[in-house]
Amino acid sequence: MKNIPYKIPTGWSYSSYSIWSGCPHRYLLEKVMRLRTPSSPQMVRGETIHKYAENFVKGLIRGIPKDLRRFETEFKTLRKAKAKAEAPWGISPEWKPVDFHAGWLRLKLDASLSDAKGHDIHVIDYKTGRVYDTHETQSDIYAASTLPYFPKLRTVNVEFWYLDHGHLGQSPFKYTLKEVQALQKDWTKKALKMLGDRRFRPTPSKETCKWCPHRADKGGKCDAYWKE
Numbered sequence: 001m002k003n004i005p006y007k008i009p010t011g012w013s014y015s016s017y018s019i020w021s022g023c024p025h026r027y028l029l030e031k032v033m034r035l036r037t038p039s040s041p042q043m044v045r046g047e048t049i050h051k052y053a054e055n056f057v058k059g060l061i062r063g064i065p066k067d068l069r070r071f072e073t074e075f076k077t078l079r080k081a082k083a084k085a086e087a088p089w090g091i092s093p094e095w096k097p098v099d100f101h102a103g104w105l106r107l108k109l110d111a112s113l114s115d116a117k118g119h120d121i122h123v124i125d126y127k128t129g130r131v132y133d134t135h136e137t138q139s140d141i142y143a144a145s146t147l148p149y150f151p152k153l154r155t156v157n158v159e160f161w162y163l164d165h166g167h168l169g170q171s172p173f174k175y176t177l178k179e180v181q182a183l184q185k186d187w188t189k190k191a192l193k194m195l196g197d198r199r200f201r202p203t204p205s206k207e208t209c210k211w212c213p214h215r216a217d218k219g220g221k222c223d224a225y226w227k228e
């Protein structure tokens, strides 16, 4: 696609990569053209529960909200250890920490924690709703992003807390420093490929189009949606 009258993003996030890798055309509609997408009740619920978790970890509320009770002990541990909640991380293309808004890569981890020496880093992501097969891509991006903020790290442990189910799915994912450094190189290539895309081809499939808000048959702008 040529001469798109929109500002092409120069930065990225896990969310934007996830959309682009599923369907570049959806990325065009959502992240380049910035078409509004309606919120679902599940999304609103997820955001509310994430806010409860953030407030609890930061010590802004006293009792544990009922939606967090399956991880009550763990949340109390995060709070006692003064874990960082929703800290805004900006990262440059050289994988150095920068202001969040100036970041080439931007992310807000639900919670992160390190030992006193900054050697062993724990990253936690909260999940609500259904359980997914794996979160390896998300975990890899999170692990790669820890090094700029914890330059003395030796290990990274990424956990996904399924708050509605009381388990960690297939996590934890564990990384050594060497693995984190290799991930940074790998993700630089992947991100540059995404940021250099100017074709934004639709890649319809039963799975990717199923919940896409841009399907023309649901009032959206995409005619290329998967037809049975």
Ligand code: SF4
Pocket: 022, 023, 025, 026, 202, 203, 204, 205, 208, 209, 212, 213, 214, 215, 216, 222, 223, 224, 225, 226
């Ligand atoms: S409906 Fe399918 S092909 Fe069209 S933008 Fe959405 S995911 Fe892509």
